[in-house]
Amino acid sequence: MDGAARAFDVAGFQGTSLSDILKEAGVTKGALYFHFASKEALREALVAEQFAVWSPFRNGPDPGVQTVIDLLHGMAKSLRENERVRAGIRLVVEQSTQKGANPAPYLTWIDLFRNCLTQAQGRGDVKPEVDVDSVAKFIVGCWTGLQLTSDVLTGRQDLTRRTSDMWNLLLPALVPPRRMKRFLPDGSPEVLATAAAPTAGSAPAGTSRPRP
Template identity: 85%
Template sequence: MARQERAEVTREAILDGAARAFDATGFRGTSLNDIVKEAGVTKGALYFHFASKEALREAIVAEQFAVWSPFQNVERPGVQTVIDVLHSMAKSLQENERVRAGIRLVIEQSTLGGANPAPYVTWIDLFRNCLAQAQGRGDVKPEVDVDSVAQFVVGCWTGLQLTSEVLTGRQDLTRRTSDMWTLLLPALVPPRRLHRFLADGSPAAAS
């Protein structure tokens, strides 16, 4: 057990080091030596856990989905779930190096050769499912195409967080996320139910 625990500590140190390096200089600008230095481990230890820099990239990209974990057991996922997830993601981008590095890596792959659509598809599917359940309960207008909305939300917020990064270093990302939902909610939700949803996110999302 002690050996397993040490191995897990080493793996976590490698992920933290890789996140710092990727966040600072991107995938192409980061070498395995940079990651080893940041992590404070040997190259042999790195290769024990990750076969390549590409494998490390995939592990860091997957870290963004940790944001979804607290919402997996929501009893009635719906519109507020999607709002809260994006507010949680905004907070994570401000505070969590792994999530921040993962998002940078996804965006880099999208603008270079070998783009990886999987993270986008995963978020679209998760949001579509939430919105479809909400529509079934009458919280989303019946004429709304939830697939189109899910794709729009992912694309819109991706651009929004990039703009926030450039203009304010993401300091205003929570405010901009609220603005997005303030504009979008009236188009999605029947007027009689609009008061049920918080564009600023629920208290749980802010904790």
């Protein structure tokens, strides 16, 4: 998967051949087919790697607004440091610009954020008039565009700063003023310091969705 990630990250799905993957991975065709039936199967496995960012939050406190903030900062860190995640996101973007695009990764993030915000609203951390479904969709769309712009302009070197900017603008619209001091738009240091790198074997999107 690391070899496939390096190849896809450079040339995308259509521009990468099985020979390119074999060369990057340093394995035989038989060894590759022992683990993955096709190039498409490798693509789906890499697309699923982005959801490993949820791992540090599985046994944490009740999910809510800070969870969503920290997840996006974790993704920003992963996009800079983890080639599997970078390749997976490139593959998702490529699919989204082609006929028959795969909506599953977007729907998974929307579902996860909606659940976090719904629980937060029940505790009074999100304004009662806020439509959490619309907000979840907005956050996914906004941050997707943010990371693409950051990639073009700075190679994602400013993505953490841009993510903080997004939350500084968005939090006042979501959170009651009396609760604002509870949340850190720059992310929780103790959570981000232990953000796990994605590992092989993560379940494909739509197969085992992370649930708060």
